[in-house]
Amino acid sequence: MIDMSVEEGQPLGYLLHRVATALRSEVTDAVLEPLGLTFPQYICMRILDHSPGRSNAELARDVNVSPQAMNMVVRGLQDRGLVDRPASVSAGRSLPAELTRDGRALLARIDSGVREAERNVLAPLNERDRSQFRRLLAELG
Numbered sequence: 001m002i003d004m005s006v007e008e009g010q011p012l013g014y015l016l017h018r019v020a021t022a023l024r025s026e027v028t029d030a031v032l033e034p035l036g037l038t039f040p041q042y043i044c045m046r047i048l049d050h051s052p053g054r055s056n057a058e059l060a061r062d063v064n065v066s067p068q069a070m071n072m073v074v075r076g077l078q079d080r081g082l083v084d085r086p087a088s089v090s091a092g093r094s095l096p097a098e099l100t101r102d103g104r105a106l107l108a109r110i111d112s113g114v115r116e117a118e119r120n121v122l123a124p125l126n127e128r129d130r131s132q133f134r135r136l137l138a139e140l141g
Helices: 012-035 041-049 055-063 067-079 101-119 125-141
Strands: none
Touching: 012 041, 041 055, 041 067, 041 101, 041 125, 055 067
């Protein structure tokens, strides 16, 4: 939990980083580690759920990591049967990734834990403020 009342005068990037770090830690510790997942794997799965068929390069840009790092993330998900990519494509080199049925099922199971982690991180805010915070972030992103 972050006491943002003492942080009012801080730059926005710093404040967003603090919130993101707190949320990442809460989600990782409480939800992902027990399932043997990393936060980058979760984010990759979330992106593929929203935008199936993304290439490794597109996923790397989405997450702001190197293509090599994203390849390790996707390969780890493939090894667990959570993501599928074709062995080859008829044109070009990019292999579109998609969640498997098991990947979609696991993501659905994770959602309640992620929501609980979000509630914990945003606990200092009342329900109206939490809702407004989400709306404002959605408008910006």
